[in-house]
Amino acid sequence: MSLESQTLGGATQITRMVSTRLPTRHGEFKLLGYRDVSGVDHVALIREEGAAANGPAPLVRLHSECLTGDALGSYRCDCGEQLDAALQAIAAAGRGVLIYVRGHEGRGIGLMNKLRAYALQDAGKDTVDANTSLGLPVDARDYRQSAQILRDLGIGRIRLLSSNPAKQEALEAQGIEVEARVRLDVRDRPENSGYLATKRSRMSHDAPPEHHAWDTLADGRLPGGALTPADEALVQRYGPLIEAGPQLVIAQLGQSMDGFIASRTGDACFVTGELDREHLHRLRALVDAVVVGAGTVHNDDCQLTVRAVTGTNPVRVVIDPHGRIPHTTTVLTDAGTPTLWLVGAEASTPQTLSSHVAVHRFTSEQDFEPAAILGFLAKLGLGRVLVEGGGLTVSRFLRAGVLDRLFLTSAPLLVGDGVPGIRFEGTDALSGALSAPVRRFVLGEDVCTEFNFAAARPASPVTAQRPDQQDEAAGQH
Ligand SMILES: Nc1nc2c(ncn2[C@@H]2O[C@H](COP(=O)(O)OP(=O)(O)OP(=O)(O)O)[C@@H](O)[C@H]2O)c(=O)[nH]1
Numbered sequence: 252m253s254l255e256s257q258t259l260g261g262a263t264q265i266t267r268m269v270s271t272r273l274p275t276r277h278g279e280f281k282l283l284g285y286r287d288v289s290g291v292d293h294v295a296l297i298r299e300e301g302a303a304a305n306g307p308a309p310l311v312r313l314h315s316e317c318l319t320g321d322a323l324g325s326y327r328c329d330c331g332e333q334l335d336a337a338l339q340a341i342a343a344a345g346r347g348v349l350i351y352v353r354g355h356e357g358r359g360i361g362l363m364n365k366l367r368a369y370a371l372q373d374a375g376k377d378t379v380d381a382n383t384s385l386g387l388p389v390d391a392r393d394y395r396q397s398a399q400i401l402r403d404l405g406i407g408r409i410r411l412l413s414s415n416p417a418k419q420e421a422l423e424a425q426g427i428e429v430e431a432r433v434r435l436d437v438r439d440r441p442e443n444s445g446y447l448a449t450k451r452s453r454m455s456h457d458a459p460p461e462h463h464a465w466d467t468l469a470d471g472r473l474p475g476g477a478l479t480p481a482d483e484a485l486v487q488r489y490g491p492l493i494e495a496g497p498q499l500v501i502a503q504l505g506q507s508m509d510g511f512i513a514s515r516t517g518d519a520c521f522v523t524g525e526l527d528r529e530h531l532h533r534l535r536a537l538v539d540a541v542v543v544g545a546g547t548v549h550n551d552d553c554q555l556t557v558r559a560v561t562g563t564n565p566v567r568v569v570i571d572p573h574g575r576i577p578h579t580t581t582v583l584t585d586a587g588t589p590t591l592w593l594v595g596a597e598a599s600t601p602q603t604l605s606s607h608v609a610v611h612r613f614t615s616e617q618d619f620e621p622a623a624i625l626g627f628l629a630k631l632g633l634g635r636v637l638v639e640g641g642g643l644t645v646s647r648f649l650r651a652g653v654l655d656r657l658f659l660t661s662a663p664l665l666v667g668d669g670v671p672g673i674r675f676e677g678t679d680a681l682s683g684a685l686s687a688p689v690r691r692f693v694l695g696e697d698v699c700t701e702f703n704f705a706a707a708r709p710a711s712p713v714t715a716q717r718p719d720q721q722d723e724a725a726g727q728h
């Protein structure tokens with residue numbers, strides 16, 4: 252529909268005037284220009300990369316014009332930051348619309364009146380009383396033209412990027428189905444916190460959640476309520492690990508595209524990038540215990556704690572049948588987190604050890620089998636386990652068939668020769684290869700593939716086999 256008018260829900264009419272494109276720092280948008288019956292011009296920025304059919308409803312932002320916030324960068328309100336965050340959210344989703352609604356300046360009272368209201372707020376009034384003492388409505392905005400623009404775009408169902416329930420009600424009254432209100436991730440500032448507090452207490456705006464979604468997940472619960480797009484992504488990625496309950500065995504490895512976790516000298520620094528490190532720390536925060544082989548501790552002197560995000564450190568479990576980790580290594584000297592040192596009958600351990608280290612001596616080789624170790628940990632109340640490295644340890648747990656999920660992150664690097672990641676006796680035919688339902692997460696330059704072995708059971712059981720090597724080569728931490 253072009254250069255046509257439409258009437259909907261009564262008086263207001265809009266006309267589509269022009270179509271062009273707008274390159275921005277959030278990529279290129281299609282731009283449509285509209286004029287309403289009172290001669291006010293509005294624009295819609297449209298992103299439509301994703302398939303419309305079965306996906307979630309498109310993200311839509313009705314952005315009320317605010318010269319001071321949008322163009323001048325004022326911190327009296329949060330409009331400028333919301334405008335930016337909305338375009339970013341739409342760009343990240345690949346699909347959505349931002350309608351920049353003109354005539355909404357000052358919640359519909361116009362620029363000069365808004366500035367007068369500011370002057371009254373400088374003298375101590377809040378944003379509501381300032382409008383009323385000017386003899387003006389608290390909020391005079393009309394959303395009919397926005398609903399009509401959405402209809403013109405063929406959009407009847409949306410996810411609304413807003414904290415304002417009045418916008419949702421106004422759109423619903425115009426027949427637009429609002430599937431959810433999605434929060435924009437804009438933090439309060441000292442300069443606008445009073446204004447935002449008034450919007451929440453006197454104008455029914457959504458309050459920000461008490462905790463960020465991650466803190467709730469790290470606490471072992473699923474967050475509820477309106478989430479920011481970034482928080483929604485966290486819940487989708489890590490929610491299933493919470494839902495798994497008290498028994499969960501996951502593993503992770505970061506490797507080069509050709510499957511190495513370190514160079515041939517054992518250099519494992521920064522195979523994968525910063526976002527994969529953050530992901531690894533999130534996994535640590537979601538388990539009771541993190542398991543590593545002695546070689547990884549020996550090579551990397553890893554800390555195995557949660558540092559990149561908030562969360563509780565898991566118990567560190569070192570599989571070390573021959574007692575070969577150095578006695579000065581971090582897991583034995585850093586008293587901030589408990590360490591469980593699993594050694595064999597013959598292994599020698601120091602007379603005195605820091606009180607955070609518990610040595611457990613296994614009497615038989617079978618005790619070091621993955622299933623036996625997991626059974627032992629579960630009895631200690633450590634039912635949620637992350638097997639973190641290195642390649643041999645993760646491979647042993649994998650081929651023992653005890654992993655519920657494996658997170659394998661590949662970095663765009665070709666190492667050529669080095670310390671291998673996953674290795675186990677393969678089969679002659681590809682049909683015998685291990686597979687499972689997967690999900691993929693882009694982590695900056697890297698791609699993380701999550702194998703959901705739990706979902707594949709019992710269709711493709713992995714045969715438990717005796718490990719032919721207990722020692723660990725190297726890992727990446
Ligand atoms: N009258 C008046 N208008 C203001 C004031 N501060 C910001 N505005 C205007 O308020 C409009 C933005 O509305 P907000 O209440 O900040 O937010 P909202 O659009 O209702 O809700 P969100 O969708 O969550 O952003 C813009 O047009 C601003 O010009 C103020 O103190 N007084």
Ligand SMILES: [Zn+2]
Nearest residue numbers: 317320328330
């Ligand atoms: Zn503003």
